[in-house]
Amino acid sequence: MSVSRHSLQKPKQEKVKKLPAWKSKLPTGLRALLFLKRSVSVFLFLSIAATVIVYSRKEYVEGEWSKSYGELEALLRDERELIATNEALKNQLADLAEKPETGLVPITPKTTIFLDPAQERPLKESQTKTFRGTLGEKTPLGY
Numbered sequence: 001m002s003v004s005r006h007s008l009q010k011p012k013q014e015k016v017k018k019l020p021a022w023k024s025k026l027p028t029g030l031r032a033l034l035f036l037k038r039s040v041s042v043f044l045f046l047s048i049a050a051t052v053i054v055y056s057r058k059e060y061v062e063g064e065w066s067k068s069y070g071e072l073e074a075l076l077r078d079e080r081e082l083i084a085t086n087e088a089l090k091n092q093l094a095d096l097a098e099k100p101e102t103g104l105v106p107i108t109p110k111t112t113i114f115l116d117p118a119q120e121r122p123l124k125e126s127q128t129k130t131f132r133g134t135l136g137e138k139t140p141l142g143y
Helices: 028-098 125-135
Strands: none
Touching: none
16 A cells, blocks of 8 residues: 555645625625514514413413312312201201100290399409500500
């Protein structure tokens, strides 16, 4: 295998010429269109991000609402069961009260007991002073 001398030699280094800045040579209308394209891209990205955020929030709220609504339905069902049980117990007690072997007497004006009202007693001084002392002397009466 023979290697040529030409391939082993270092290649000549040439200077790379800088290309002129193409932005500065663009017409004003084209620059305006490029700016418009970038602006629309940014606006579109922000709109998509906002849409995703709003949609995810809406789904989260609907999920929480569904869960809470299920709990409400369960509580209402339990309430109806408790009301039905309470009414059944009342009916059972009323049926027991009507039986003569229970010893209960029906209400009549002769069997009704009337109590005299208790005598009115004045408040003790220590209670009123303590109450006024807790509020303070400077408390306005309108509050």
